[in-house]
Structures are given as C-alpha cells and as structure tokens.
Amino acid sequence: MAFTGKHIFSRKNLLKIALLAAALQVQSTDLLAQDQKTFTVDMNKPKGEINPNMWGIFFEDINMGADGGIYAELIKNRSFEFFRPMMGWEKLGKNTEASMTILNRQEEEHQANPRYLRVDTRKADTTLGLKNEGFRGMGIKEGLAYDFSVLYRQANAGIRVKLELLDSTGQVIAETAFQPTADVQNWQSAEARLVATKTDPKGSFRMWFEGKGVIDLDMISLFPEDTWKGRKKGLRADMVQALADLKPGFIRFPGGCIVEGFDLSQRFQWKKTVGAIEDRQLIINRWNTEFAHRLTPDYFQTFGLGFYEYFLMAEDIGAEPLPILNCGMACQFNTGELVPLDELDPYIQDAIDLIEFANGSVNTTWGKVRADMGHPEPFNLKLLGVGNENWGPQYVERLAVFQKILKEKHPEVEIIASAGPYSSGEYFEYLDKELRTMNVDIIDEHFYQEPKWFLNNAKRYDNYDRQGPKIFAGEYAAHSRAATHAEQRNNWEAALSEAAFLTGLERNADVVQLASYAPLFAHAEGWQWNPNLIWVDNMKVYPTPSYYVQKAYSNNTGTHILSLLDQGAAVAGQDSVYASAVLDEEHRNITLKLVNVSGQAKQIALNLNGSQKLAKSAQVEFITANDLGAFNAVGKELRVVPQQTTLPVNKKKLDLPMQPHAFYTIKITY
Template identity: 60%
Template sequence: MNRKVFFIAVMFGLAAVSNSVAQQPRVLTVHANKPVATIEPTMYGVFFEDINLGADGGIYAELIKNRSFEFSKPLMGWKVAQKPFTEGAVTVQNRQDKQSANPRFVRIKLANVQAGQLTLTNEGFRGMGIKKDVRYNFSTLYRTAATGISLKISLIDAKGNVLGSTVAVPAATGNDWKKMTASFTSNATEPKAQFSIEIVGNGTIDMDMISLFPSDTWKQRPGGMRADMIQMLADMKPGFLRFPGGCIVEGFDLDQRYQWKKTIGPIEERELIINRWNFEFAHRPTPDYFQTFGLGFFEYFQLAEDIGATALPILNCGMACQFNTAEVVPMDQLEPYIQDALDLIEFANGDVQTTWGKKRADMGHPAPFNLQFLGVGNENWGPQYVERLAVFQQAIKAKYPNIKIVASSGTDPDGERFDLLNNALRQMKVDIIDEHYYRRPEWFLQNARRYDTYPRNNVKIFAGEYAAQSDKTVSVDNRNNWMTALSEAAFLTGLERNAGVVAMASYAPLFAHVDGWQWTPDLIWVDNLRSLGTTDYQVQKLFSLHKGNTVVPVLLNNETVAGQDSLYATASIDSANKELVIKLVNVSGDAKVVSMAVEGIKKLNPNARQIVLQSNDLKAMNTFENPLLVSPKESAVKLKGKKLDYEALPYSVNVIRISMQ
C-alpha cells in the first residue's frame, strides 16, 4: 500500500485501503437523468450564537463597552480621571423604581471644572478598531439643569495620540432625558483605540447610553452591524440564519435565559443580562461579557432578510441548561413560554393590525418577515424535554399549522440519550430533528454514510451544529486546520447526497474574537479591524455556492462514493444555470485520477470549469498574515464527449461544473 494512503487512513481512523480497490479503474458514473431528491434552498446556512464576543464586541458595531452602566460592576470598562480628585464627583445612580429595564446612569457634579480636570475613558471591547477617514457618531442620553457644560469627545490611539475629536454641548436643560449627538472623523487607523469624554463647566449632568458607532456599518444603518463580518456571511449566500444560539437560549438558569420580547423596541428599554459564557469555562473567564441586546430579534430577522437567508429563531422551552442548573418550569406553569412562541410568530408574520405585527411595523418593517421555521429548545434532552415539546407542538400547530418545528436530539449523535429522543420525536412526527456533532475528524469520515439508511419520510434532519475537533471537544488546542476542513467536506458530501433526509446544515460556532474567545474551533475569526475565513469557512462557502437543486447519483463501481479509495462524492443538477455540479473530495496524500462518465444527458459543453480547495499540509491554517493560504482556485477543464478525465489533487476538495446543452 502507498505510504501516503496508509498515513491518511490511520490519521483519520479509517480501515486500510486495499490494493484490490485501489488498482481497479476509478470510473465515476454520474446518472444525470435519475433525480434522487430535491436539495432545499435551506441546505447550507449559518448558526449564530453570542459566544466568543459574537454580538457585543462582534457583529454589533457599538464601540463603547458598558454604555449604560448595567454590568455587575457599573463602571467596568470605564476609567475616571480627576485633577484634583473630588470625592463624589462621579457616582452611579439607580432609578429602578422608574425604569427597571435600564435603571443605572452616571451623575457628574462639576464645580467650575476646567479642561483636563475630569475625564471618563472607555476601553472598548479589547480596544476599539478605528479606521482612517471614517466618521464616528457619538450619542448619549442626558439631563441637566446647568448651562455652560460641554463635552470634548475624542478617540485616542495606543500611544496617547488623538485620532479625532469634537465638542458636544447640551442643547436644552430640564428634568427630562434628552439625546445629544456629535460626530467626527478619524485621521488614522488604530486597532486598540480608547474613547474619552472630557467634561468642563459648573453644575450637574446625568448621562446614560453613552454610545459610539462607526458610520460604515452594514448598509450604513445607524447603530447597525459591523460590515466586514456581515459581508463574510453574505458571501456564503446562506440558506438560513439560525439565532440567537445555542446555549444562551437556555441560560445558566431560567432567570438568565434568552427572552426575545426584552430584545425589541427602543434600545434604551432593552434589559441587559449577563452572558452565560461570562463564567462558563474556568480556563477562559470573560467577566466583561454581557448582552446589551442592541442586537435583538428584530435585527436578527432584518439581517436574515439582508443576506437572503430564511430566519430560524430558537426559543427556550422551559428548561435551563442541563449541564448547569437543569432548572425546569413545572408543566402547569409553561403557558407564558408557549405564548412567547405564538407571539413571536405573530411578530414575524402578523398583519400590522395585530398586536405584535404592529410592534414590528413600529420598528420600521411593516411587511412580514415570512417566518417558516421555529426551534423549540436548544440541545435539551430527556423525557422532561419531550413532554414540554409536545405541549409546544400542539399549541403552535393548532394556530400556525404551516410553521415547521425544529426539535432537539440532545448533545450527541448516538447513545441512549440520542436514541430516546430520536424515537420519541419520530413518534411525535416533528418536522425537523436537530442533530449535533463535535467530534474528531475521523468521525466525520466514518459517518459520510450516516444518513444513507435513515427513513425517507416527512421527518427531516437539521445538522444544526458540527465542527471537526483537531484535538478534542472543549479543548483550547483545537485548530481550524486543513485536516478538520477536509473531513467536514467529506461529511458534507454525505449530507448533500442524502438531501431527501437532510434539509439544513450549519457549522458552529460562527464567530470568534482573537482576544475574547471561549470556544474553538470557529468558522470566522476576527480582531478589531479584520475578518478571517478559516479553511472550514472556505469549505462551507464552497458547498453553499455550488449546491444545485436536485441530487443525482454518482457511483464508483456501482457504489455510493463514500470512502472507497479515499474518495467522497456527490452530484447535483443546477437547473437555474443548466449545469451539472460534481463535488469530489480526496482525503488521501496521493493524487487520484478518475474518469467521470456522464449518462442521461444528450449533449455537454466540452468547456467545463473546476474550483479546487487544496493543501499538501493537513495542519495548514488561514491566518491574518496569510488569509487565503487555503482558498478556492478556479480553472478550465476539458471534456471528451461525455467523459472527463480528472486528477483530484492530494488532500483536495473539488467542484466541477459542466454546462448541459
């Protein structure tokens, strides 16, 4: 046996490839006139969770950390400097009896304070990424009875240089809260800037919701999202966007669960909570990780619409995280949770005359979002989940029979816990079962046939969370390298080949900040200025962009291509472009020469194209210094009649697109 073939077989935990198989002619036969299944538009999507500074400090472009002083330490992220020091000049006040969603604000008492004597500085989320020639928009809520107070607002680089500044002056006095705004342009780029407010004057001023946004947000929306990160998603053309998680849906306990109704409406009325990833991992504590919900359910729906994806929200089912407190709501107290689900559907789809449809319209979107899917529970398990899910299912289907319910199969893709749920959910005839797999690369190769024998019925599969672990699950040593991406590509051929069973798939987690992550591996890594698509991202993007809409058989020696001679394959028809799309993955360290024979098509254009992801190094990783180390390369290939002699390079993912005439 060739040593490279043996190496990859052992590394991925495969059985040794026999010489008899390797020496047989590799003829891949594509039966283009024998459709097997429809590939749903939702086949490949993205899963968003606020982990690894995914929202605040991530796609939500707010630069001020703890802008409303609601963190458990009210001045976390802020530094107060006084010359001379005056006790009590800066205090945190609480108006809980009047505005419980956002009770705290800062009160500043000035006694003829001059320039340079009192400054508030905010450190941002691991610093602030500031770009040259970009305008930055400042705002704050304030109230004051004094006149003559002014605020000098500035961005400062890591060396103390001023990147840009302006002066803001309260426009009115009185007891009512008002909004002050100002803007200025940065004169340089800086990845670790800080923001300062120098206050001068005489009297008292209260301030809350101190905010700074770049003007170049996604679609230039004020108070919007970080454009480069969203562009990474848009470039994938995802079929769906799952939100808001993930484990944050459950919460450490039920008090910390995600409640969508608290994430809509005016920003200042959205109630901040601690993020469960603040304290989840002792090896990666993040004490400044909270959820402000500036990115809430309305913004998630809007984002899905922006990038052409179907929205897939997940709601709490009355169960907290079973790895933490495992709290459950008694069955006779479940009604508010069910009502939240019904109200969410009305919020997304209801007429503007309905209660929740009007709330959506008041936020600027009178047209419905056309919600089709709803997840009930995240990674929950046990009979306690099944009995709660049944009540949700009955209530939702009674009022909204066309909404497809996504149900959890627990934490693992096998075992007693999985079997109990899989059997129960099928008996309940749920629409979609959500399966998760965080496993070593060899698992993904060995499970490329996982769905070959699944029942072909109305119960579909959502591969809701998967990522090959280069080390082990929850290891800080996991890396997004070419070995993990290659094994995922092989597995994805099995998902696509079984599109009659698998309706949706998404890698997880989606984003990670290089200075604020809790979990690795992750699909897209960011710092304060840049976004990086990993090798895994390149694979997910390739499959999403080239999925076709109808599966057709591709066979090697009359068998499904799922590991024979280290090859994995699937084929589909892209009817919109009138193209045959063949995906071929070679997990061997040797090149594989195959002859692709297309049957069932009268005529093929001899001029085809190939898109290839390849590296000879299984440990290769895309980095900020070399972001396209492993990236798609496109070139022409030539058919001879209805055959294509093709060389699949070592460790490669290949897409061949052939025009059908």
C-alpha cells in the same frame, strides 16, 4: 574499470535500454489503469429534490460574536449596567467621592435600564473625564467618521463636553465637542461626529467635562459610519458581508446555549430584545463564566442585536429566519432548572407572539411593534425551534405541549426539535425514537467530533427513513486534536473531513433538509470556544478552511440529487475518496464535489451519462494543502484558500487528476 561513452552506447546496450524503457512504459500504463477510478453520474434520473435553503448559518453570541463583534458598537458598557457599573471605563482627573456616581432611576419606564452616571464638576480642582477601552480596543480607520450619541439630563447649562478618539499610544486622532442644553426633568439626546486621522486597531475613546455643573449620562455610544447598508447604529459590514458571501439558505439564531441560560433567569427572552435600544434589558452572557480557563468577565448581552435585527439581517442576505426559543428548561449542563408543566403558558405564549411579531399584520399587537421599528411587511417566518440541545423525558413532555398548541394555531410553521447534544448513544436513541413517534417536523442533530468520525459517518443518512421527520444537521464541526492553539483547530485536516462528511448530507438531501456549522464567529482576543467558522479582530475577518468548504456547498446547492457511483456504490470513502453530485435545473448546470483525504494523488474518470448537451469545459474550484495542520492565522495572509481552473469535457467524459488532501467543486453547464 573506467567506462567510456563508446562502451555505454554500444549497439548491444542501446537495445537493452530501449527494451527496458518500453517495459517501464507498459508498467506505468498498467499502474495508471489500476489507480484510475471511474465514477458514473446519471444526469437523467434525479434521486430527489433538494431544499433550496439547505445550507445555512448558525449564529450565537459566543466568542464576542455579537457585542464586540458583528454589532458595531465600540463603547463597552455604554449604559453602566454591567455587574461592575464602571467596567470598561476609567475616571480621569482628580475625582472626589461625589464627582462621579452611579445612580438608579426608580421610574417604571426605566426598569430595563435603571443606571446612569452623574458627573458633578462643581468642586473639581481639575477637568474631569472618562475613557472607554472598547472591546479589546477599538478598531479605528483613517478618514472614517465615527458617530457619537448620548442620552443626558442637565438642569442648568454650564458643562461643555469634549470628545476624542485616541490611538494605542494615547495620542488624539479625532476630536469634537458638543454643548448640552438645560432641561430640569427630561432626558435629551445629543449626537456628534468625529473623523479619524489615523488607523489603529487598539484605539480608545475619551470625554472631558469642561466648566462647572452637574450632568447625568446614559447610553454613551460610538459607531463607525461604514455599518452594513449604512444603517445608523447597525452591524459591522465586513462580518455581515462574509455571511452574505455564503449565500445562506437560513440563519439559526440566537443560539445555542444562550437560549437556555445558566438558569432560567438568564435565558434569552426575545421580547426584551425589541423596541427602543435604551429599553432593552441587558443580561450577563452565559459564556462569561462557563469555562474556567477562558473566563470573560466583561461579556454581557446588550441586545443591540435583538430579534428585529436578526430578522432584518436574514432578509438582507436572502436567508430564512430560524429562531430558537426556550422550552422551559435551563441548560442541563448547568442548573437544569425546569418550569413545571402547568406553568408553561408564558413560554408558549412567547412562541405564539413571536410568530405574530414576524408574520402578523400591523393591526396586531406584535405586528405593530415590528412595523413601528421600521418593517411593516411581514418577515414570513416558516421555521421555529423549540429548545436547544435539551434531552430526556422532561424535554419530550414539554415539547409535546408546545407542539400541540403551535400546530393548532400555526400549522404553517414547521417545528424543529432537539435530538440533544449527542450523535449516538442512549440519550440520542431515546430522543430519536420519541421524536419520530411524535412525528415532529424536523429533528436537530449535532456533531462535535474528531475528523476521523466525520470520515467514518459519510453514510450516516443513507438508510434514514424517508417517510419520517426530516433532519437538521444544526451544529457540526470537526475538532482536530493536532492543533497547538485556538486558531489552528480550524486546520485543513478538520475542513477536509467536513467536506467528506457533507458529501453524505448532500447525497441524502431528501432527508437532510438543513445544515450549519457552529459556532460562527470568534474574536481573536475574546473567544471561549474553538474551532469556529470565521475568526475576526478589530479590523478584519479571517475565513477558515471550514468556511471555504461550507461556501462551496452553500453556493452550489442545486435543485435535485444525482447519483454518483463507483461500481454501483455511493462514493463514501472507498480508496479514501468521497463524492456527491447535484443538478440545478434553474441555472442549467450540474455540480460535482469530490474529496481526496489521502496523501496520494488520485486519477478519476467521470462518465456523465444523460441527454443534456454539456459545455466543452468545466469550471473547477479546488482547495488543498500539503500540511494537514495548515490554517488561516489572524493577522496574516490566508494560507488555505480556493483556487480556480478549468478541465475539458470530451464526449461527456471528464478526467480529474486529484491532488493529495484536496477538495474539488466541479461545475458543468448544459
């Protein structure tokens, strides 16, 4: 049968269409009413105070985070102290057996850095040279100056040293030279500057030795001029800026497992990381051989980023320093080597001396070391960790010795104790009980789990004892199993689950005093572990979705916890929504954080109860991605980033249409 327009729009059919449309509208309204959730925020009754330094960062030299990363030195193996003395270097020209040799100084003052290179050109048929490959290449920028320095010794003048920067094809893109002077016995220093004429992420460095003679070389160094705050031989500015943008409340350093070491000979010893750079004793990085599938044989710790630099960086970005010291135990996943209890004194003295280094007057031994390095003012250390991911009775009995002496000598410093590497189970429960019995100041809990665990544990701290030790969520990261390669482990699924979990930390900020993601940095070509908060290459930084989640919390800490309830209950996963709220009395605003982990949109009505006169609009930042596997790939445009908008606030009510798989930060001033 053929239908005509006249037939379709007959009076009878028009009536039916109108009735059907009305019914659909009513049904749609009913569905909306059913789907809409109403949350209530009580602004007049803060639940507890928030540590202003709650959200911080955890720094460990893993994934080439320090050497080859934030420490801006471009020369690899500058002092020839690697296990293979010429690793990173290539000899150029027609070398004879005696033309380039590694020698050891025997003088006591050089025991931390005994090796040096002797270049003898007297019998060479061609010009001799050296080439350094850098850390996975050298990131060179057009127009930027690069500062060369070296320690040398030359008994008789005769050699001229030519310096070159090369691009990835071997073409010279910067050059200069210096003329060493003669001194029979003493080591001298020389400096020179090269200005690049081309940008290349895979550059290298070359030296030529022109003329006839013998010259000894050590600490061959090259830094870009654009270091953080322009400090000579300093830190990579873009990496520090990424940390500063987090506005972290603290920096935990130097780890992590490198605190413990594979064995105690390889543990981190802070006293060997301060003073003149050339006097700091290089050691192997414990991540060099840790994973058979990610061996990194050229990974060593030069300690150009030492404890002084850590303290200084913390001060620069407004963060509290939080150093972690070895407690007399090597990593229990490796050798588990122990220091006998009656031989712990040197380890405890290291802790006492560190407090003096950080806080002591310039008239004290270690306070003078700090002052001589350029910082006569104290660093005001208030927190100190004893041990990292240690567990069992051996840890408890060693911690007890530290606790007794440190509390007698420095009761003003809070001690952070390890809850071990596990978040539940026999080992965790044993430590939790023992540490609470000891009444330690802060317990450090770690969480490396799948996203589902983070969603299921948003209420973890709801019933923790408010009268006992405080909590440091010292290492957390969601490990997505849906990833196909390293960077994708930092996908939106992982970050979204972390955002949900952190609402629980924020809701319980009266007991959770500190929190930090881990690890922090990873070089795209030098990583051992993933996921990580920030990926880098030789030229740029690439914040992950997890970085932006952490930033939303650390940039909006607040001063007091506010209750945010759904029918009288905390919003912790009901209908796949998580939420928390804070009040900032200092800046006169409230901040709400809401997470929708489902694939369905949500309509949320927020009732803001309180005597404050609120602004008429709210500032909204949100992050979302249709694909839970979305991530920010190194070398490409960032896919998962925050977006901004505003929402009206009408009579202390705010309507929030939540997109699927989305995290919202809402700030309202008053």
